[in-house]
Amino acid sequence: MIQVNNLSKTYNGTTVLNIETLEIPKGQSFGLVGNNGAGKTTFFSLLLDLIQPSTGNIINNDVQVNTSENWKPFTASFLDESFLIGYLTPEEYFYFIGDLRGQNKADIDALLAKHEEFFNGEILKNKKYLRDLSKGNQKKVGIIATLIGNPEVVILDEPFANLDPTTVNRLKKIIKELAENPNVTVLVSSHDLMHTVEVCDRIVALNKGEIVKDIQTSRETLQELELFFAV
Amino acid sequence: MFKRFIYLEWKAFTRSASFATNLGLKILIFFLIAYFSIVFLALGIGAFYILKKMNLDPLVTVNKFLIYYLLMDLIIRLLLQAIPVMNIRPLLTLPIKKPTIVHFSLGKTILSFFNFVHAFFFIPFTVVLIIEGYDVVSVILWYLAMVSLIYINNFLNILLNNKDNLFAIFVGIVLVLGGFQYYKFFDITNYTSVFFDGLFHTKWMFLLPVLILMGLYYVTFHFFKNNLYLDAGLSTKNKIAKTEDLTWLNQFGTLGTFLKNDIKLIKRNKRSKTTVIMSVVFLFYGFLFFTNKIEAYNNPIMHIFAGIFVSGGFLFTFGQFVPSWDSSYYQLMMTQNIPYKGYLSSKWWLIVIATVVSTLLASFYLYFGWHVYLTIVVGAIYNIGVNSHLVLLAGAYTKTPIDLDSSKGAFGDKKAFNINTMLISLPKLLLPVALYWIGSKVMNPNLGLAMVAIAGLIGFALRDKVFSLIEKVYKTEKYKTIDAYKQKG
Numbered sequence: 001m002i003q004v005n006n007l008s009k010t011y012n013g014t015t016v017l018n019i020e021t022l023e024i025p026k027g028q029s030f031g032l033v034g035n036n037g038a039g040k041t042t043f044f045s046l047l048l049d050l051i052q053p054s055t056g057n058i059i060n061n062d063v064q065v066n067t068s069e070n071w072k073p074f075t076a077s078f079l080d081e082s083f084l085i086g087y088l089t090p091e092e093y094f095y096f097i098g099d100l101r102g103q104n105k106a107d108i109d110a111l112l113a114k115h116e117e118f119f120n121g122e123i124l125k126n127k128k129y130l131r132d133l134s135k136g137n138q139k140k141v142g143i144i145a146t147l148i149g150n151p152e153v154v155i156l157d158e159p160f161a162n163l164d165p166t167t168v169n170r171l172k173k174i175i176k177e178l179a180e181n182p183n184v185t186v187l188v189s190s191h192d193l194m195h196t197v198e199v200c201d202r203i204v205a206l207n208k209g210e211i212v213k214d215i216q217t218s219r220e221t222l223q224e225l226e227l228f229f230a231v
Numbered sequence: 232m233f234k235r236f237i238y239l240e241w242k243a244f245t246r247s248a249s250f251a252t253n254l255g256l257k258i259l260i261f262f263l264i265a266y267f268s269i270v271f272l273a274l275g276i277g278a279f280y281i282l283k284k285m286n287l288d289p290l291v292t293v294n295k296f297l298i299y300y301l302l303m304d305l306i307i308r309l310l311l312q313a314i315p316v317m318n319i320r321p322l323l324t325l326p327i328k329k330p331t332i333v334h335f336s337l338g339k340t341i342l343s344f345f346n347f348v349h350a351f352f353f354i355p356f357t358v359v360l361i362i363e364g365y366d367v368v369s370v371i372l373w374y375l376a377m378v379s380l381i382y383i384n385n386f387l388n389i390l391l392n393n394k395d396n397l398f399a400i401f402v403g404i405v406l407v408l409g410g411f412q413y414y415k416f417f418d419i420t421n422y423t424s425v426f427f428d429g430l431f432h433t434k435w436m437f438l439l440p441v442l443i444l445m446g447l448y449y450v451t452f453h454f455f456k457n458n459l460y461l462d463a464g465l466s467t468k469n470k471i472a473k474t475e476d477l478t479w480l481n482q483f484g485t486l487g488t489f490l491k492n493d494i495k496l497i498k499r500n501k502r503s504k505t506t507v508i509m510s511v512v513f514l515f516y517g518f519l520f521f522t523n524k525i526e527a528y529n530n531p532i533m534h535i536f537a538g539i540f541v542s543g544g545f546l547f548t549f550g551q552f553v554p555s556w557d558s559s560y561y562q563l564m565m566t567q568n569i570p571y572k573g574y575l576s577s578k579w580w581l582i583v584i585a586t587v588v589s590t591l592l593a594s595f596y597l598y599f600g601w602h603v604y605l606t607i608v609v610g611a612i613y614n615i616g617v618n619s620h621l622v623l624l625a626g627a628y629t630k631t632p633i634d635l636d637s638s639k640g641a642f643g644d645k646k647a648f649n650i651n652t653m654l655i656s657l658p659k660l661l662l663p664v665a666l667y668w669i670g671s672k673v674m675n676p677n678l679g680l681a682m683v684a685i686a687g688l689i690g691f692a693l694r695d696k697v698f699s700l701i702e703k704v705y706k707t708e709k710y711k712t713i714d715a716y717k718q719k720g
Contacts, residue, residue, distance in 0.1 A: 048566045052710050072568040082717070083563040085492070086635060087499040089474045099488040100567045129472045129499070 006056030029179035031200030076151035086131030101149030275355030294427035489577030513544025538610030545585035550622035616687030630715035
């Protein structure tokens with residue numbers, strides 16, 4: 001589904017990301033772990049064509065992302081709160097994204113009803129604009145918005161950060177459900193090794209922009225990773 | 232400590248994303264400042280002799296109209312003088328005494344150009360008074376009083392900055408007072424000039440403004456100090472939100488989706504709301520020109536200038552900042568399946584609708600004759616046909632993020648309309664003025680009007696072509712824009 005070729009990103013002579021080759025097959029749930037500055041967000045930004053690669057390219061479902069925009073209809077993402085429109089209410093935001101993704105109001109309402117538990121009664125019909133929600137609640141909105149319109153690729157940057165323990169567990173359930181669908185490729189980045197191991201089939205560890213580990217998740221994965229990041 | 236603050240300010244200034252792109256603008260502002268300084272300087276030196284020549288006592292005359300001078304100064308400040316916003320939140324928990332923070336923030340305003348420009352008038356005027364043999368001590372005390380009055384305005388502006396509609400109220404007061412005086416109904420200056428004359432003739436009276444200034448500084452200081460809490464002056468006020476469907480816009484497809492969003496954008500953010508108010512102010516701007524009261528404006532070239540402005544308020548205050556309005560969530564827009572065309576035409580339609588509505592509202596200018604209104608209609612055609620495209624094109628290069636959520640309470644800078652806006656507006660006026668001038672020279676003003684209108688129609692006909700061009704620019708500028716918008720403020 002996603003094919004990375006000779007991808008690198010350099011800022012003023014410093015290489016922050018350098019991936020020679022990486023292939024993510026369709027339906028995989030892919031976890032990206034690494035310390036701060038390892039290049040996780042840079043990779044996602046490149047995948048979403050928010051920054052330009054210094055060399056190489058990424059091909060998302062036969063579409064080279066930095067030359068064509070045809071990846072947009074089947075790719076959904078939430079990197080940070082700059083993906084939210086502060087002056088809208090959560091409902092309006094969902095309908096807006098729905099409009100852009102060719103969904104009608106009923107589709108959105110059905111999706112929101114399905115995830116009512118995840119929202120924990122703090123999001124919908126709360127008479128608040130997105131800008132006035134707490135960081136955690138903003139995140140919930142952003143994550144659910146990526147599910148609108150049945151995307152084939154879902155990209156979540158640090159989805160577990162800022163969430164309370166109950167919500168983290170609910171989110172894991174949602175991601176696992178997504179991963180079970182053979183048509184949906186999920187990409188998740190996180191600092192939390194345990195959460196990532198739990199929801200992903202495959203884990204890639206980045207360090208200073210290079211891939212240092214690429215493992216299919218098994219019982220020993222967590223141990224292996226913890227050993228790697230040990231101080 | 233102040234030294235460190237100044238260091239922070241300097242860094243914030245030189246490292247902002249808009250610094251490089253706006254350098255040209257900064258130079259322009261510099262020239263503007265130089266221009267006004269010279270004008271005031273000439274006025275300061277010349278006023279005495281001019282008034283003398285008109286057989287008026289210079290000091291008495293100045294004192295007479297001082298009330299209007301001060302009121303106008305306050306209005307201009309309310310409109311243009313931005314409150315220096317220091318990034319206060321991170322400083323609160325550092326070992327810095329709160330008074331220091333507030334003193335610095337207030338102290339910064341003292342250095343504003345809006346205060347210094349008056350010195351260019353008052354200092355030479357005072358010097359001339361002394362040279363012409365007025366009592367030295369009295370003159371100096373009078374000057375001290377003037378400085379205090381100017382600074383009283385400075386702090387009044389800070390205190391009043393967060394109140395809405397004050398600008399309109401003050402304009403109203405000046406208009407009413409001026410009107411009463413003009414029709415000899417009631418002359419406020421008869422009462423105020425007694426006070427201002429007193430500042431000169433009675434030695435101790437200069438203490439009054441000085442003491443008021445000190446008191447005002449004290450009040451402003453405490454107002455800010457007491458509001459220096461995250462849940463007070465630095466808080467964000469939560470408004471009760473209401474979900475609006477605006478389903479009637481659904482019939483317009485993608486365009487409707489964006490229009491819905493833009494309408495909410497304008498309605499729910501203070502900064503964007505001001506643009507609507509400004510369009511109304513622009514509507515009345517034409518009075519300065521068409522009443523023929525001001526000699527410098529009383530020529531046809533100036534009239535076409537006004538014609539463009541009357542219907543162009545929204546275009547200039549809102550249109551200039553597309554796509555900066557969407558800067559806080561620009562990354563979202565760039566990852567969604569968004570056709571640039573839909574996005575752009577939504578903004579374009581908003582501008583067109585606002586221009587048309589302004590033109591209809593401006594029909595009261597028919598009172599000044601059909602030719603005046605025709606000028607306004609032609610201006611509107613040009614705005615829709617050419618300027619609407621120009622602002623969208625220029626917008627593609629605008630890299631200044633707009634912080635919509637900037638409801639930072641007392642310290643927030645909510646002014647959407649500032650000198651920068653005016654400066655980037657000017658080029659959009661030169662072409663129609665030039666066309667009109669050529670037309671008038673070749674034949675008569677009507678040909679000039681026709682030429683401007685035709686330029687507008689040509690622009691309108693080329694709409695699709697221009698849109699594709701703008702689209703291309705947006706695409707090539709995409710990464711730079713994303714990067715610039717990430718750096719807030």
